Amino acid sequence: MKKINYQPTILFALLLGLSGVLFSFSVKTAEMIFAKNNFGGEGFEVYLNDKLVLQQYGKDIDQVKSLQLDQSVSNGQLAIRYYHCGRPGKSRVVTIRDEQNVVLKEWKFGDAKDASAKVCCNVKDILALPKLKAGQKVNLYYSSNELPKGRLLAILTAANKNVVQP
Secondary structure: OOOOOOHHHHHHHHHHHHHHHHHOOOHHHHHHHHHHHOOOOEEEEEEEOOEEEEEEEHHHHHOOEEEEEOHHHOOOEEEEEEEEOOEOOOOEEEEEEOOOOOEEEEEEEOOOOOOOOEEEEEHHHHHOOHHHHOOOOEEEEEEEOOEEEEEEEEEEEEOOOOOOEO
């Protein structure tokens, strides 16, 4: 009596079943999975009164740009969205430091619920800093549990004009 080898038949059936499962997902389902988990790289965006004025991602993240503020936006808000590779930030802190790295002002925020949560500061609090009033530059930093050493986001200056220049 000859033995029948069922192994190739079983492997074929498993491969066929696995293919069916993989092809049952649509592109839309895959987009929803990835969008829900917010997979992505590190980067940040700075908004002034809900207008995007600075955006840095990837290899450009270490390039520090200047941002001028003036009295015409003193009643507005400066908002920062920091992306931690798709994860929400925890124990977020925004600081303004002088050129000697001395903290002039600090805002503390709780844990973010999603990866794109903003942290907001009043522009009038920044413009009220004595060093900025004296025409000196100050540095805008962001830090969190995911970024404990912090990152310099922008150099802030007070403008004499009634415009904001990114």
